[in-house]
Amino acid sequence: MPFPFVLPTTSSISFNDYFSSSTHPSLPLCTTTARGVLRDVLKRHKRMPAASQASNLATVQSALNDYIPYLFALDAGLSGASCAGEEIDLVLVKELEVEWRTTLSSTLPGREPPRVKLKSLESELFFTLSTLAYVHSLQARAQLRTLYSASLPTPEQRATAISASMKSFLAANSIHTYLVNRAGQWTTQPAAVDISIAVQGALAELTMAEATLITVLKDDPYPTVVIEDRNKQNKDWMFKGVEIPKVRAHLFARLCLASSEHAAKAQAMLNRASKVNESLLQYTDDLRRTAKAKACRFLGIDAELSGKTGEGIAWLRGARKELGFTALGDDEEKKSSGFSKLKKEWQEKREDRKIEKNEGWGADAGKFEEGRVLNMLLDKWTKMNDTIGVQLVPPSETLLATMPSGREYHVPKMFITPALDEDSIIRMRAPPDPSDSAFKGDEDDSASDDERDPPTAPGAFPSATTDYGGGTSYY
Structure with missing residues (x-):
C-alpha cells in the first residue's frame, strides 16, 4: 500500500x-x-x-x-x-x-x-x-x-x-x-x-x-482468501484450503524481513530530519510493522506445514503483537465483549468503503488487512489444535528472537x-x-x-x- x-x-x-x-x-x-x-x-x-x-x-x-x-x-x-x-x-x-x-x-x-x-x-x-x-x-x-x-x-x-x-x-x-x-x-x-x-x-x-x-x-494467496470470505456475492460455502510450499514460505519470510529493514532505515532517516509530515512518519512505522508481521506469518506457515501447529500459533500471536494488536488466545481476547466485536466489524466495513471510494485506503501500509489474514489463520489453527493436535503453544517472544536475516530481491x-x-x-x-x-x-x-x-x-x-x-x- x-x-x-x-x-x-x-x-x-x-x-x-x-x-x-x-x-x-x-x-x-x-x-x-x-x-x-x-x-x-x-x-x-x-x-x-x-x-x-x-x-x-x-x-x-x-x-x-x-x-x-x-x-x-x-x-x-x-x-x-x-x-x-x-x-x-x-x-x-x-x-x-x-x-x-x-x-x-x-x-x-x-x-x-x-x-x-x-x-x-x-x-x-x-x-x-x-x-x-x-x-x-x-x-x-x-x-x-x-x-x-x-x-x-x-x-x-x-x-x-x-x-x-x-x-x-x-x-x-x-x-x-x-x-x-x-x-x-x-x-x-x-x-x-x-x-x-x-x-x-x-x-x-x-x-x-x-x-x-x-x-x-x-504469490501470497491468503489476502485473496480473506477478500473472498467477506465478498457478499461469493456463494461458495466450502473451499479447499490454500497451500504454499514449505521452502517458499521460508523464502517469503526472509523477503519480508528485508522489506522491514528498509522501512526501519527510512524511519531512522526521517527521525533525523526536522519538521517532517507526521502521516509519513506513521506510515513508515506501519510499513515496518506490517512487513515484520508478514515475516512472522510465513514462518508460522512454515512451522504448521511441518506439523508444528503450536509453534505456528505462537508465530501468529507474535505477528499480531508486532502490529500492535492483542494476541488472539490471550485472556483479554477470550473475555472480549460483544461491543468490541461490533467495533471490529465497523472498522472492517469502514476500510472496505475506503477501498471502494478510493479515498484514504491503505494509509496504514496494509496493517489492518494483514490483521485480517492473521485472524483467519489463528481461528483455523486454534480450532485444529484444540480438537486434534493439542500441542503446547510456546511464548512468541522466544521465537521472535530466532528470526532469520532478510534477503534482498531487487x-x-x-x-x-x-x-x-x-x-x-x-x-x-x-x-x-x-x-x-x-x-x-x-x-x-x-x-x-x-x-x-x-x-x-x-x-x-x-x-x-x-x-x-x-x-x-x-x-
Whole structure:
C-alpha cells in the first residue's frame, strides 16, 4: 500500500529573466513554455476530486517528462557538459528564484503546507524530479487498489497489476537514489525539507521496501482468501484450503524481513530530519510493522506445514503483537465483549468503503488487512489444535528472537537522465521570434495558493502571522 503522496504545485517564472544563451537562444523560452504547461497540469490535478486523480496521473507524468529534459539541458550548459552531442553556451544573468509548495513538511492542523522560496536551478531540478517519483508511487498505488476491490481480478489482471506496480516502485527508487547521490555535493541543506538528503534517502529506502514486499504479494494467496470470505456475492460455502510450499514460505519470510529493514532505515532517516509530515512518519512505522508481521506469518506457515501447529500459533500471536494488536488466545481476547466485536466489524466495513471510494485506503501500509489474514489463520489453527493436535503453544517472544536475516530481491536500477533529442536542440539554435512570448500557464494563483500575504491565524495578533505560516484560514 504505497503512501498517498500529494503532488506539489508551483508559481510561474520566466527563464528568460535568469538565463541567456548565444548558441541556443531559444532554450530559455522553450523551458519556460514547458514549465508553464507543467504548472497548469499540477494545479488542475490538485483541484480534482481524490477519486479522479488516479486517472490523471498519466497526464502529469507526460508534462513532467516533457519539462525535465530542458532542465538537464540548462544544467549541462551551466556545468559545461554536452547535450545531445552539442555544447550549450549558457550565461547566468541572475540567480534563479522559484517557489514550490512543500507537501512532506509538518503544518498546523487545518492549514495547507506553505510555499517555499528556493534559489538555484538545483532546487528546481530536485523538486521536479521528486514530483515525478511521487507520480510513479501513486501509479503503483492505483494498480494495487485493484487487488483489494470486492470484485476479484483474474489471475492475468492480478499479474499485470503487480508487475506494473513493481516497475513503478523501482522507477521511483531510482529517482530518489539519484537525488541522494547528487545531493552529496551540497555544502548546505535546502530550505524545503522535501528535497533534503534525509527525506530523499528515506524515500529511496521506502520505495525499495515496498518493491520488495510486492514480490511476496505476487504469490501470497491468503489476502485473496480473506477478500473472498467477506465478498457478499461469493456463494461458495466450502473451499479447499490454500497451500504454499514449505521452502517458499521460508523464502517469503526472509523477503519480508528485508522489506522491514528498509522501512526501519527510512524511519531512522526521517527521525533525523526536522519538521517532517507526521502521516509519513506513521506510515513508515506501519510499513515496518506490517512487513515484520508478514515475516512472522510465513514462518508460522512454515512451522504448521511441518506439523508444528503450536509453534505456528505462537508465530501468529507474535505477528499480531508486532502490529500492535492483542494476541488472539490471550485472556483479554477470550473475555472480549460483544461491543468490541461490533467495533471490529465497523472498522472492517469502514476500510472496505475506503477501498471502494478510493479515498484514504491503505494509509496504514496494509496493517489492518494483514490483521485480517492473521485472524483467519489463528481461528483455523486454534480450532485444529484444540480438537486434534493439542500441542503446547510456546511464548512468541522466544521465537521472535530466532528470526532469520532478510534477503534482498531487487537490484536498484540506475536513473538515466533524460536528454533533448537532436531535432529539438537544432531548432533552439535559431533566435526566438520577437512576437513570441513564453507560455507561463493559464491557471492563476488562487487565494489558497498565494503565500505572499498570509492571513492572520485565528485568535492570534496580526504581528504573529509569520509564526503560524501561510495558508487558508479555518473559516
